[in-house]
Amino acid sequence: MTAQHIFTGRLKTPFHPRITELDSLNTWHNWAGYSSAEALYCEDMEYFAIRNSTGVFDITPMTKYRITGPDALNYLDRLVTRDMKKIKPGRVAYAVWCDDQGQVMDDGTIFHLREGEYRLCSQERHFAWLKAASIGFDVTLKEETADVAALAVQGPTSYSILKNMGVRGLEELKPFGLIHNEFLGSELMISRTGFTGDLGYELWISPDKALELWDALFEAGKEYGIRAIGTHALGLARKEAAYLAPFEDFLPAETTVRTGRTRSPLELGLDWLVDFSKENFNGRKALLKEKENGSQWNLVKLDIEGNKTADHSYIYAHEKNNKSEIGFITSAAWSPICKQNIALGTVRSPHGKPGDTLWVEIYYQREMHWNRVMAEASIVDKPFWFPARRGKTPPDPF
Amino acid sequence: MTNQYDAIVIGAGHNGMICSALLAKTGKKVLVLEANDQVGGAAITRKFADDFSVSACAHLLFQLQPDVIKDLGIEPDYSKKSMETIVLTEDGNHIRYQGKNISGVNEEDKKNYIEFHNRMIRFSDLLKTYLNKRPPRLGTKNTKDLMTLAKLGFDIRRMGKTEMREFLRLIGMNIYDELDERFVNPYLKGALSTDAVLGTHLGPRSPNTILTYLYRLAGLHGDVSSIQGGMGGLMNQIRSIAEGSGVEIKTNSKVNEISVSNGAVTGVQTEGGEKYLSSTVVSNADPKQTMMNLVGPKHLEIRFTHRIDNIRMRGNASKLHFALNALPKIPGFEDLDYQQRILIAPSEHYVEKAFNHAKYGESSVRPVLEITFPSTTDSSLAPEGKHVMSIVAQYAPYHLKGGWSNESKQQFSDAVKSVLKSHMVNIDQCIISEELLTPADIEQEFNITGGHWHHGEFTLDQFMFVRPVAGSSQYEMPINGLFLCGAGSHPGGGISGACGRNAAQVILQRD
Ligand SMILES: Cc1cc2nc3c(=O)[nH]c(=O)nc-3n(C[C@H](O)[C@H](O)[C@H](O)COP(=O)(O)OP(=O)(O)OC[C@H]3O[C@@H](n4cnc5c(N)ncnc54)[C@H](O)[C@@H]3O)c2cc1C
Numbered sequence: 001m002t003a004q005h006i007f008t009g010r011l012k013t014p015f016h017p018r019i020t021e022l023d024s025l026n027t028w029h030n031w032a033g034y035s036s037a038e039a040l041y042c043e044d045m046e047y048f049a050i051r052n053s054t055g056v057f058d059i060t061p062m063t064k065y066r067i068t069g070p071d072a073l074n075y076l077d078r079l080v081t082r083d084m085k086k087i088k089p090g091r092v093a094y095a096v097w098c099d100d101q102g103q104v105m106d107d108g109t110i111f112h113l114r115e116g117e118y119r120l121c122s123q124e125r126h127f128a129w130l131k132a133a134s135i136g137f138d139v140t141l142k143e144e145t146a147d148v149a150a151l152a153v154q155g156p157t158s159y160s161i162l163k164n165m166g167v168r169g170l171e172e173l174k175p176f177g178l179i180h181n182e183f184l185g186s187e188l189m190i191s192r193t194g195f196t197g198d199l200g201y202e203l204w205i206s207p208d209k210a211l212e213l214w215d216a217l218f219e220a221g222k223e224y225g226i227r228a229i230g231t232h233a234l235g236l237a238r239k240e241a242a243y244l245a246p247f248e249d250f251l252p253a254e255t256t257v258r259t260g261r262t263r264s265p266l267e268l269g270l271d272w273l274v275d276f277s278k279e280n281f282n283g284r285k286a287l288l289k290e291k292e293n294g295s296q297w298n299l300v301k302l303d304i305e306g307n308k309t310a311d312h313s314y315i316y317a318h319e320k321n322n323k324s325e326i327g328f329i330t331s332a333a334w335s336p337i338c339k340q341n342i343a344l345g346t347v348r349s350p351h352g353k354p355g356d357t358l359w360v361e362i363y364y365q366r367e368m369h370w371n372r373v374m375a376e377a378s379i380v381d382k383p384f385w386f387p388a389r390r391g392k393t394p395p396d397p398f
Numbered sequence: 399m400t401n402q403y404d405a406i407v408i409g410a411g412h413n414g415m416i417c418s419a420l421l422a423k424t425g426k427k428v429l430v431l432e433a434n435d436q437v438g439g440a441a442i443t444r445k446f447a448d449d450f451s452v453s454a455c456a457h458l459l460f461q462l463q464p465d466v467i468k469d470l471g472i473e474p475d476y477s478k479k480s481m482e483t484i485v486l487t488e489d490g491n492h493i494r495y496q497g498k499n500i501s502g503v504n505e506e507d508k509k510n511y512i513e514f515h516n517r518m519i520r521f522s523d524l525l526k527t528y529l530n531k532r533p534p535r536l537g538t539k540n541t542k543d544l545m546t547l548a549k550l551g552f553d554i555r556r557m558g559k560t561e562m563r564e565f566l567r568l569i570g571m572n573i574y575d576e577l578d579e580r581f582v583n584p585y586l587k588g589a590l591s592t593d594a595v596l597g598t599h600l601g602p603r604s605p606n607t608i609l610t611y612l613y614r615l616a617g618l619h620g621d622v623s624s625i626q627g628g629m630g631g632l633m634n635q636i637r638s639i640a641e642g643s644g645v646e647i648k649t650n651s652k653v654n655e656i657s658v659s660n661g662a663v664t665g666v667q668t669e670g671g672e673k674y675l676s677s678t679v680v681s682n683a684d685p686k687q688t689m690m691n692l693v694g695p696k697h698l699e700i701r702f703t704h705r706i707d708n709i710r711m712r713g714n715a716s717k718l719h720f721a722l723n724a725l726p727k728i729p730g731f732e733d734l735d736y737q738q739r740i741l742i743a744p745s746e747h748y749v750e751k752a753f754n755h756a757k758y759g760e761s762s763v764r765p766v767l768e769i770t771f772p773s774t775t776d777s778s779l780a781p782e783g784k785h786v787m788s789i790v791a792q793y794a795p796y797h798l799k800g801g802w803s804n805e806s807k808q809q810f811s812d813a814v815k816s817v818l819k820s821h822m823v824n825i826d827q828c829i830i831s832e833e834l835l836t837p838a839d840i841e842q843e844f845n846i847t848g849g850h851w852h853h854g855e856f857t858l859d860q861f862m863f864v865r866p867v868a869g870s871s872q873y874e875m876p877i878n879g880l881f882l883c884g885a886g887s888h889p890g891g892g893i894s895g896a897c898g899r900n901a902a903q904v905i906l907q908r909d
Contacts, residue, residue, distance in 0.1 A: 074696060078695075078696055078700075079700070099700075099701060100699035100700065100701045100702055129700070132700055132701065132703070132704040133700045135690075135695055135703050135704060135707045136690060136694065136695030136696070136703065136707075137695065137696075279659075279660070279696075279697075280661070280696060280697050280698075282699055282700045283699070284661070285661055285699070285876065288661075
């Protein structure tokens with residue numbers, strides 16, 4: 001006997017039937033209540049699809065909120081640190097939002113779908129916060145995660161694939177732009193966005209057209225090396241692009257208990273997203289103070305010698321003095337495309353200036369026994385992977 | 399520039415006036431802007447029928463803090479000092495108490511009452527010290543705050559082990575349980591319950607009604623008086639003290655915006671479009687109105703806005719005024735008895751039952767009544783031989799199901815009259831004219847959100863460190879130069895002046 005009236009399982013995205021067909025590893029994890037594949041057949045092959053052809057990743061579980069109403073712009077402008085007045089219809093903004101103390105709650109993307117109509121996407125759920133933020137503003141908030149199916153289509157051949165599928169207007173679509181097409185009588189939204197730091201797009205459609213979209217996409221991509229991918233491949237790509245992941249590179253402020261475990265946008269290298277010329281935004285007062293007095297932490301992008309991944313390592317200012325621990329690694333990987341041992345980390349001020357050298361204590365296991373190396377790490381300024389094709393409009397066809 | 403001030407105070411309630419006077423005494427150029435045509439806020443006397451006047455909201459003085467009286471040099475002109483409280487019984491053998499004196503109850507209750515009263519006075523004295531200074535901030539490093547906190551701990555400890563335990567036990571407790579344990583006389587229990595819950599959205603069985611009772615006693619030990627010329631008489635005196643110190647007052651000037659630039663106040667704007675400039679704005683309006691309407695959420699942080707928006711402040715106390723052609727007959731009453739404070743609250747259950755209705759958005763069928771006949775000691779309020787009856791009637795919830803209309807108002811005033819009739823058989827023949835002010839009317843006429851007595855419920859979660867909300871308990875709002883000085887700030891409502899005085903001290907310390 002099954003208790004049908006109590007829903008306890010994980011949700012399946014509308015693409016689930018197609019993904020399971022391609023999946024041979026059967027490793028799933030929970031992403032915001034949905035089943036999401038970690039890898040489908042081979043992590044490495046999936047990763048190389050992103051960098052050499054095209055990888056397709058199901059982003060339906062990404063939390064989506066629709067924000068409309070006369071005050072939508074003012075509302076968002078107060079919510080996030082960057083100036084939303086500059087984000088015109090048809091544009092997308094990467095943004096962070098903070099609590100009253102100027103500590104990052106999450107980052108996400110805000111799509112200006114049409115005049116005065118926005119979609120906010122983030123990894124974590126934030127409805128209670130968005131609702132609290134709406135007090136005194138004439139806006140309508142709608143949680144629409146399940147109402148929109150979405151795919152990330154990322155990689156050098158993605159442009160050609162979408163053109164082959166019949167998407168119109170792609171030639172003029174710049175990074176962080178969005179367009180609307182029609183697909184089998186439904187609206188298909190295409191944005192030039194993604195989490196891979198490469199040429200790529202995201203497709204947004206009503207769930208009842210999801211499978212048809214998948215089929216059309218894979219049909220169009222047959223000759224272009226299209227492959228479905230899982231979160232592990234994507235996770236590696238995002239580290240190469242030096243994108244932040246909540247719960248790895250920062251903790252959403254509302255989920256932390258201990259003081260000092262949160263980070264401000266300034267401490268995460270996101271100064272460029274904080275616009276102090278705005279009259280007000282949440283956390284402004286605290287951040288202004290931080291700007292005057294100096295931040296406690298700095299985010300660093302590290303290029304580390306050797307090939308031992310520096311997961312969870314302590315960071316030191318000097319090689320010999322282990323007492324001078326100044327921070328730790330939050331994300332690390334061996335980057336196949338850059339052939340670099342890369343990492344993101346958090347270090348105490350004043351450390352963390354690009355060009356400086358730090359030391360990373362790496363523990364690694366070889367046949368059960370542990371080894372330790374002190375590896376030299378240089379702080380780099382730019383993302384590890386930043387290909388020219390990512391910004392080129394129109395992109396080169398294949 | 400002539401419209402430039404050292405400080406602008408929004409609202410001429412007693413707290414606003416006291417604050418402005420204390421600021422002006424130091425030589426500051428202070429402007430007070432009052433929405434209404436009269437100075438005093440909820441402490442005014444006004445005409446409610448031809449030739450009849452009454453204290454429109456607050457009618458009894460029992461909390462005006464000695465520190466305030468001293469600092470301003472107020473000399474209250476009492477029409478009746480140290481009133482007795484008479485709890486009406488049907489048979490005319492009424493209970494009377496004043497301070498620790500009590501009559502009409504048995505010896506056991508008398509003994510227990512004295513003990514109870516003494517202990518409450520002791521605890522209220524402790525409380526009083528902390529009502530008359532800014533509350534310390536928790537988790538602070540500020541030495542002054544740490545000293546206050548340490549002293550609070552020390553003061554509690556110094557009472558001795560038994561008393562300390564008793565204090566900590568009682569402070570969050572409901573008064574019902576305490577009264578039930580101590581007394582047998584239901585009228586006494588009803589009256590003390592009433593003293594604890596007047597002005598709140600609480601019944602005697604609600605938590606922290608001992609605290610509200612202690613708050614009532616803090617300062618004057620519950621000594622109740624009335625003022626010559628009604629509460630407006632006191633305000634006239636405070637007004638002249640303020641004006642004597644140089645305060646400029648503009649009535650009929652409703653502020654509709656506190657101007658903010660770059661996180662700091664720059665001045666205010668009135669409904670009439672006048673602009674006044676100052677880098678210090680002090681609001682006597684309630685916290686919700688001040689922050690949500692006058693400043694506006696777009697200038698505020700999200701969590702802070704959320705907290706302010708959630709302040710519980712739905713009034714339950716209504717005011718009923720009757721113009722009388724003669725005093726009604728009350729069994730067992732002598733002439734002088736009409737000069738006292740009279741309660742109709744025949745038992746603790748009666749009070750709780752009256753509150754039950756309010757929980758569900760209904761007005762009480764048998765309301766709790768606090769009654770005075772101010773014209774018996776003050777001939778300025780009614781023509782010769784005629785009288786005024788001033789009643790605080792509870793519970794008339796702000797959020798009445800279906801809203802307040804002429805019918806629902808009639809229904810409530812009928813309920814009050816029906817209760818009166820069981821003690822004053824000829825009341826109907828005495829009434830010439832009447833006025834009922836529900837919390838909805840009080841909101842409209844006195845510009846108090848929810849028409850709440852305290853500008854925000856008086857409960858432990860909105861008390862001391864967290865009044866009006868966490869992180870802003872020291873009169874300073876998160877906009878530079880913006881302060882609160884009204885009942886919604888620490889310590890709370892009632893004609894006490896503590897909020898206005900404490901706020902002035904904080905503002906002066908900042909300079
Ligand atoms: C029915 C009732 C009975 C009460 N009875 C008693 C009693 O017997 N004894 C007692 O001690 N207490 C009593 N109280 C409580 C007491 O009246 C209040 O707590 C006290 O008056 C609050 O004083 P205040 O100065 O803080 O605010 P208020 O008296 O409310 O004054 C605020 C002033 O600000 C003005 N204002 C508000 N907004 C604006 C604006 N935007 N622009 C310009 N001006 C503005 C208002 O018009 C008002 O004049 C009673 C309260 C009620 C509701």
